[in-house]
Amino acid sequence: MCGIVGIVGHSPVNQAIYDGLTLLQHRGQDAAGIVTIDAENRFRLRKANGLVSDVFRQEHMLRLQGHVGLGHVRYPTAGSSSVSEAQPFYVNSPYGLTLVHNGNLTNNAELKKLLFTLAKRHVNTNSDSEALLNIFAYYLDQHQTEPLTPENIFETVRNTNKVIKGAYACLTMIIGHGIVAFRDPLGIRPLVLGKREESGKTEYMFASETTALDIVGFEYVRDVEPGEAIYITFDGEFHSAICADNPKLNPCIFEYVYFARPDSVINGVSVYGARVHMGRFLGEKIANEWKDILDEIDVVIPIPETSTDIALQIANVLNKPYRQGYVKNRYVARTFIMPGQAQRKSSVRRKLNAIASEFKGKNVLLVDDSIVRGTTSEQIVEMARLAGANKVYFASAAPEVRYPNVYGIDMPTSEELVAYNRSVEEIAQMIGVDRLVFQDLEALFKAVQLENPEIKAFDASVFTGEYITGDIDQAYLDSIAQARNDKAKSQLSKQEENLEIYNES
Numbered sequence: 475m476c477g478i479v480g481i482v483g484h485s486p487v488n489q490a491i492y493d494g495l496t497l498l499q500h501r502g503q504d505a506a507g508i509v510t511i512d513a514e515n516r517f518r519l520r521k522a523n524g525l526v527s528d529v530f531r532q533e534h535m536l537r538l539q540g541h542v543g544l545g546h547v548r549y550p551t552a553g554s555s556s557v558s559e560a561q562p563f564y565v566n567s568p569y570g571l572t573l574v575h576n577g578n579l580t581n582n583a584e585l586k587k588l589l590f591t592l593a594k595r596h597v598n599t600n601s602d603s604e605a606l607l608n609i610f611a612y613y614l615d616q617h618q619t620e621p622l623t624p625e626n627i628f629e630t631v632r633n634t635n636k637v638i639k640g641a642y643a644c645l646t647m648i649i650g651h652g653i654v655a656f657r658d659p660l661g662i663r664p665l666v667l668g669k670r671e672e673s674g675k676t677e678y679m680f681a682s683e684t685t686a687l688d689i690v691g692f693e694y695v696r697d698v699e700p701g702e703a704i705y706i707t708f709d710g711e712f713h714s715a716i717c718a719d720n721p722k723l724n725p726c727i728f729e730y731v732y733f734a735r736p737d738s739v740i741n742g743v744s745v746y747g748a749r750v751h752m753g754r755f756l757g758e759k760i761a762n763e764w765k766d767i768l769d770e771i772d773v774v775i776p777i778p779e780t781s782t783d784i785a786l787q788i789a790n791v792l793n794k795p796y797r798q799g800y801v802k803n804r805y806v807a808r809t810f811i812m813p814g815q816a817q818r819k820s821s822v823r824r825k826l827n828a829i830a831s832e833f834k835g836k837n838v839l840l841v842d843d844s845i846v847r848g849t850t851s852e853q854i855v856e857m858a859r860l861a862g863a864n865k866v867y868f869a870s871a872a873p874e875v876r877y878p879n880v881y882g883i884d885m886p887t888s889e890e891l892v893a894y895n896r897s898v899e900e901i902a903q904m905i906g907v908d909r910l911v912f913q914d915l916e917a918l919f920k921a922v923q924l925e926n927p928e929i930k931a932f933d934a935s936v937f938t939g940e941y942i943t944g945d946i947d948q949a950y951l952d953s954i955a956q957a958r959n960d961k962a963k964s965q966l967s968k969q970e971e972n973l974e975i976y977n978e979s
């Protein structure tokens with residue numbers, strides 16, 4: 475679910491981009507990168523595996539000179555976890571071009587072949603983002619006017635949109651020109667625009683979520699529209715155009731369930747507001763369907779971090795105490811977006827610990843935002859039992875996750891999903907609870923639409939198996955299942971997967 479940032483400023487941007495990335499760290503923990511353009515029109519780049527605070531030391535920040543730049547935090551959905559596939563990516567022609575991408579292209583293999591056929595362009599890694607950059611570069615290179623006009627830029631985006639498939643929120647930075655933001659025609663991944671006035675000049679910032687704008691003092695202006703390109707020159711000229719046929723907003727619903735921060739507003743939806751509605755609707759469902767055990771429930775307990783706001787609403791609806799039964803280790807990152815199942819499994823136990831007194835002899839209702847692989851639920855139920863819980867009930871604020879995701883969430887195969895081919899009762903047995911309830915999909919849609927009634931449809935493929943880009947067939951799903959299942963990824967040796975050209979210690 476990567477996070478992206480871009481700034482066209484009139485003073486040094488390295489610290490602002492760093493700060494923005496720290497507010498997007500929850501979207502990607504594998505790698506981080508920043509690229510700027512210095513006073514001699516040279517790219518200055520630092521990217522490496524690790525968290526933002528690990529990747530950038532003082533010598534790197536001093537390197538990142540210039541008043542314009544891009545930043546990226548990575549959660550791999552294509553290629554590997556190798557630093558060679560960290561972002562930003564760079565190509566030298568035309569002009570000198572860099573790119574950051576949130577999303578996933580579903581025709582990466584075809585794009586690599588097309589690039590070689592069209593222009594003998596070699597893409598060295600298996601990153602879809604590197605292919606995307608080269609497609610953009612190829613079409614940009616078709617224009618001969620100097621400097622490029624906004625129409626040249628928009629024509630480039632139109633041509634790019636015609637050949638790439640999947641989900642993408644992108645920022646490219648062109649030496650001697652400016653930053654171009656563009657979003658897929660269905661708006662699956664988020665992208666917002668902010669601005670601020672500095673010594674009489676306007677500066678602009680793009681980011682995956684509004685929280686990144688907040689921390690660096692940029693005022694939210696609007697979201698980048700589905701299919702829209704916004705071109706901001708380094709002189710601060712603002713140009714925009716819709717560069718796709720019949721664009722329509724179908725945002726990824728899992729952003730609201732899990733990925734985005736509660737203090738973010740994306741596609742006009744307060745993420746916190748949506749989660750409050752999710753909790754209320756799920757509480758009402760429990761009140762209606764669990765009449766036989768309602769009086770038995772002693773306490774509602776969240777699974778920190780994401781589900782806390784949801785659980786509080788459930789406790790309010792059911793008029794039950796809301797207690798902190800699990801303490802989250804502040805030094806352990808998000809487990810769901812960790813690269814392998816072994817690491818996810820071992821991290822859950824380091825991340826969450828039970829306060830025994832909150833469970834001993836009690837009938838507890840545990841609440842999480844979602845159950846995906848069951849990595850979290852299995853272990854926290856075991857902890858509840860070991861702490862002496864009498865009955866353990868479980869509520870998920872999202873419906874059963876039964877299908878792979880191909881639009882930027884690394885869930886390549888159904889077989890890894892605990893709800894795949896299983897009934898609610900069978901899942902309850904799998905995770906060891908006395909009763910289990912999932913949110914209804916319609917209620918989940920409504921929870922988001924209450925915050926923005928303009929949104930009429932979503933990418934809900936993980937729940938429905940419907941892939942709204944219309945190009946996904948079983949052969950593709952089989953290919954990514956084979957290439958990217960946990961076993962296949964774990965067998966990639968560090969050496970084999972590292973296709974790095976620019977080496978740095």
Ligand SMILES: O=P(O)(O)OC[C@H]1O[C@H](OP(=O)(O)OP(=O)(O)O)[C@H](O)[C@@H]1O
Binds near residue numbers: 778845850
């Ligand atoms: O069933 P699973 O495969 O475990 O996936 C679902 C769990 O993973 C996420 O938590 P995570 O630890 O990633 O982040 P959080 O701290 O934001 O809750 C999510 O909030 C669920 O708790």
Ligand SMILES: NC(=O)CC[C@H](N)C(=O)O
Binds near residue numbers: 575576577
């Ligand atoms: N989570 C994402 O947005 C991933 C971006 C890109 N597909 C990559 O793998 O690097």
Ligand SMILES: [Mg+2]
Binds near residue numbers: 778779780781
């Ligand atoms: Mg969680």
